[in-house]
Amino acid sequence: MKAHNILLLIFIALCQPAVQHAFLNRFYRSYHEQLRTQIESHSAKYKYEIKTIDMPVDHFSFSVLDTFKLRYLLNNTWQKTKDAPIFFYTGNEGNIETFAQNTGFMWDIAPEFGALLVFAEHRYYGESMPYSNKSYADLSHLGYLTSQQALDDYVDLIQYLRSKPEYKHSPVIVFGGSYGGMLSAWIRIKYPHIVQGAIASSAPILQFSGVTECEAFLRIVTSDFKTAHPNCPKLIRKSWNVIYNITSDDKGKKWLSDNWKLCQPLKNTSDVKQLISYLEDIYTNLAVVNYPYEANFLAPLPAYPVNAVCKRLTNQSLAGIELLTAIHEAISIFTNHTNETKCLDLNDSTPELGAVGWSFQACTEMVMPICSDGVNDMFEPRPWNLDEYTKDCVKQYSVKPQPNLVCEQYGCKDLSTATNIIFSNGLMDPWSSGGVLRNLSSSAIAVVIPESAHHLDLRSSDANDPYSVVLARKYHRFFIRKWIEEYRDKNKNY
Amino acid sequence: MKAHNILLLIFIALCQPAVQHAFLNRFYRSYHEQLRTQIESHSAKYKYEIKTIDMPVDHFSFSVLDTFKLRYLLNNTWQKTKDAPIFFYTGNEGNIETFAQNTGFMWDIAPEFGALLVFAEHRYYGESMPYSNKSYADLSHLGYLTSQQALDDYVDLIQYLRSKPEYKHSPVIVFGGSYGGMLSAWIRIKYPHIVQGAIASSAPILQFSGVTECEAFLRIVTSDFKTAHPNCPKLIRKSWNVIYNITSDDKGKKWLSDNWKLCQPLKNTSDVKQLISYLEDIYTNLAVVNYPYEANFLAPLPAYPVNAVCKRLTNQSLAGIELLTAIHEAISIFTNHTNETKCLDLNDSTPELGAVGWSFQACTEMVMPICSDGVNDMFEPRPWNLDEYTKDCVKQYSVKPQPNLVCEQYGCKDLSTATNIIFSNGLMDPWSSGGVLRNLSSSAIAVVIPESAHHLDLRSSDANDPYSVVLARKYHRFFIRKWIEEYRDKNKNY
Numbered sequence: 001m002k003a004h005n006i007l008l009l010i011f012i013a014l015c016q017p018a019v020q021h022a023f024l025n026r027f028y029r030s031y032h033e034q035l036r037t038q039i040e041s042h043s044a045k046y047k048y049e050i051k052t053i054d055m056p057v058d059h060f061s062f063s064v065l066d067t068f069k070l071r072y073l074l075n076n077t078w079q080k081t082k083d084a085p086i087f088f089y090t091g092n093e094g095n096i097e098t099f100a101q102n103t104g105f106m107w108d109i110a111p112e113f114g115a116l117l118v119f120a121e122h123r124y125y126g127e128s129m130p131y132s133n134k135s136y137a138d139l140s141h142l143g144y145l146t147s148q149q150a151l152d153d154y155v156d157l158i159q160y161l162r163s164k165p166e167y168k169h170s171p172v173i174v175f176g177g178s179y180g181g182m183l184s185a186w187i188r189i190k191y192p193h194i195v196q197g198a199i200a201s202s203a204p205i206l207q208f209s210g211v212t213e214c215e216a217f218l219r220i221v222t223s224d225f226k227t228a229h230p231n232c233p234k235l236i237r238k239s240w241n242v243i244y245n246i247t248s249d250d251k252g253k254k255w256l257s258d259n260w261k262l263c264q265p266l267k268n269t270s271d272v273k274q275l276i277s278y279l280e281d282i283y284t285n286l287a288v289v290n291y292p293y294e295a296n297f298l299a300p301l302p303a304y305p306v307n308a309v310c311k312r313l314t315n316q317s318l319a320g321i322e323l324l325t326a327i328h329e330a331i332s333i334f335t336n337h338t339n340e341t342k343c344l345d346l347n348d349s350t351p352e353l354g355a356v357g358w359s360f361q362a363c364t365e366m367v368m369p370i371c372s373d374g375v376n377d378m379f380e381p382r383p384w385n386l387d388e389y390t391k392d393c394v395k396q397y398s399v400k401p402q403p404n405l406v407c408e409q410y411g412c413k414d415l416s417t418a419t420n421i422i423f424s425n426g427l428m429d430p431w432s433s434g435g436v437l438r439n440l441s442s443s444a445i446a447v448v449i450p451e452s453a454h455h456l457d458l459r460s461s462d463a464n465d466p467y468s469v470v471l472a473r474k475y476h477r478f479f480i481r482k483w484i485e486e487y488r489d490k491n492k493n494y
Numbered sequence: 495m496k497a498h499n500i501l502l503l504i505f506i507a508l509c510q511p512a513v514q515h516a517f518l519n520r521f522y523r524s525y526h527e528q529l530r531t532q533i534e535s536h537s538a539k540y541k542y543e544i545k546t547i548d549m550p551v552d553h554f555s556f557s558v559l560d561t562f563k564l565r566y567l568l569n570n571t572w573q574k575t576k577d578a579p580i581f582f583y584t585g586n587e588g589n590i591e592t593f594a595q596n597t598g599f600m601w602d603i604a605p606e607f608g609a610l611l612v613f614a615e616h617r618y619y620g621e622s623m624p625y626s627n628k629s630y631a632d633l634s635h636l637g638y639l640t641s642q643q644a645l646d647d648y649v650d651l652i653q654y655l656r657s658k659p660e661y662k663h664s665p666v667i668v669f670g671g672s673y674g675g676m677l678s679a680w681i682r683i684k685y686p687h688i689v690q691g692a693i694a695s696s697a698p699i700l701q702f703s704g705v706t707e708c709e710a711f712l713r714i715v716t717s718d719f720k721t722a723h724p725n726c727p728k729l730i731r732k733s734w735n736v737i738y739n740i741t742s743d744d745k746g747k748k749w750l751s752d753n754w755k756l757c758q759p760l761k762n763t764s765d766v767k768q769l770i771s772y773l774e775d776i777y778t779n780l781a782v783v784n785y786p787y788e789a790n791f792l793a794p795l796p797a798y799p800v801n802a803v804c805k806r807l808t809n810q811s812l813a814g815i816e817l818l819t820a821i822h823e824a825i826s827i828f829t830n831h832t833n834e835t836k837c838l839d840l841n842d843s844t845p846e847l848g849a850v851g852w853s854f855q856a857c858t859e860m861v862m863p864i865c866s867d868g869v870n871d872m873f874e875p876r877p878w879n880l881d882e883y884t885k886d887c888v889k890q891y892s893v894k895p896q897p898n899l900v901c902e903q904y905g906c907k908d909l910s911t912a913t914n915i916i917f918s919n920g921l922m923d924p925w926s927s928g929g930v931l932r933n934l935s936s937s938a939i940a941v942v943i944p945e946s947a948h949h950l951d952l953r954s955s956d957a958n959d960p961y962s963v964v965l966a967r968k969y970h971r972f973f974i975r976k977w978i979e980e981y982r983d984k985n986k987n988y
Binding site: 415 | 555910
């Protein structure tokens, strides 16, 4: 799902505090541009009513009594009976239409379950702005952008739906991918009396300090490239020094700027570093969306785009200018699959609220360390530096990141009491580094999908889906049915 | 435990919105006066260091960054080893010393477990004032008095303790009685990764709208009186009309004022109603603290004070002035056990912060309906009237009570996923009406103590304890040991 990918941006935020916002914005813009296209093209298939519900800005005090309109989408096409199951998407960092349009799995299975579909927008994203155009103005307005407050929005919305006679005994199954999957898991963990089960796809709830090694994420990216071709990550690793060497003089900078068709020619070391980050982001994005069919995500991409990239990076002897030419050709899979890109723009910084929202969350609760050593991964070595990261967050938002908050609030190490959750993770997905890959209990279960990238299982069924994804979706349906039946059994006397 | 009794005051708050504060204050003052005495007399037995920890006022936003000093008491006399168990009292509505002095069970068992004892004060009570003397000034300061914020205070304190090498792998067992017991149960339900088990004594977590019938509480009070003597509740019920009849003229008012030694003579119907409420409160208090030994709680009382009262109310034919004389003699068990009370003061209204704190909580989250029908109970009929209640809260604090909030936040009807909690309830305790009396799961267990009043099991062992209480404490110790062992087993590889 497109928007989930934004989690990726944490990676950028974490590795390059100084330049994080330019990058966040670049991806966000291209991402939102793509989205508009997608929504139009899908709109015939996925239809919904757009609704709003009044929501307290602060669920945890009686000092702030402001309310706002939280947006949600509703489809009752397949709902046949009273107390129909409610399939509820716990929206994450973006416009809720995005998630409705990119969670085909919910639409695919709604008819078989006769389910009501609900997609709830995450506060401070899309049009669900607690303080309208002042929501991002300062900390006093922005500070209610937290996962706990968002969970309580969803609890309130579910309780509102259930307050209607026709949904009084409706079982509620939540779905989410990436950060949305984290929210799905957490809402079941914290509110098991309200939510009967959760499909948490590619939810890196363990990507936090003291739980997951920060190196893991980029090693998986590297492994994806290695699987495509053993020489591919070696050549990419080799390319960093080649770039530094060639751009060490003006002639080299000009050569690279011209031959790579950069929109702004390289002028100094900072530009070169930015180019390298740009490349690293592309490689990471490619791994995240390494889907088995042509898709339009962050950029229009062919099936298995990592393979497509690595097909051009097989010759171990490539070096110098030849290597850079090959790299440029390879990344054009990402930057210019449609042959319409005139130049590579490393410096796009149009502000985009959604990106700032996530960047704020990454500066408060969602501190997910990612680092590289340049030996076991193909990236430039970058240690995880909380001090630098903190400095940047204080500068940007006047907040200090709280790296222990998530594990304190929701649990990381001891989740053995969790029930009725499927944690699905694609092993090709770098975010599986922080995913739950082992069963937590007899009903909080890990579904490992060897051939899947980022929450492919939540996307609409496709003829090119690998069998492991088909199987995972069967698993999901089996457990959803089980959770619904258990709930009905328990409530049959009402 | 003394302070727990304050929950009782909700009863008053609920039944008599118009006069609730006078009553709250009356009980609080006598309660605090008693406390001072108790603390002094116990101080040789129960010793502790008094500490504070910096705590955010708001755990759930980044908009309010104020901090305050939360107070806690610490005793490490019996701690022998690294990673000793931490026995943690989740403080409720009052000064934390009160709970330390009145939870003898924790002190009694600390040596056998080699446990560290911690008693954490509840924010906005005792000396843990988030905004010092402005804490109660207005809603913007007082609005952070919520159970969720208090739970997070305790989580932060536990995590702070565990951040020290000597407690890094300490199992944490929480204890609490009454509202403190609710907090103990809820902290285990919400933070099972932080707290290993909970002894929740007399915790009426089900005393909420749509879960427990509002009549139940006062029927238990009535039943206690009926057990003492079958005629006792009949005579009490009969007394209301006798009071109304006799006080219908000035002569009767004077007779009653003189013979009952009221500090202020009855002048009008409102005074008469206040007298009736005063009596109802006494009967209810007597049931709550119907302990098997002489105790000094709200008032100095003999063993089984309900029996003592009902011994004077056995003659079914008592009527008119004779009945009122007998009632006056009976209640003197509560009002004048020491023969030192000069007159009965129905009108004491010295403000007391603790009482206002609970009254605010009762006006926001802790909306626990209690009512009477005058047929199945011995009280004047008083239906539960949420509208009246709401009006009073809006008037007092500019807040609207949220009767569904607790069940939404913590669960009431479906708690089947709860683990490692003992819910102990005395069947003589009116608050058992909202207690968990059946096992919720294989490890969230109900311990029903037929002969116990309000959280007697958390008090220090006494030669007069009924055997059912002795047994309940054995149960507690068995499960505490089990939870500790399970935790150690799980962590033995660290």
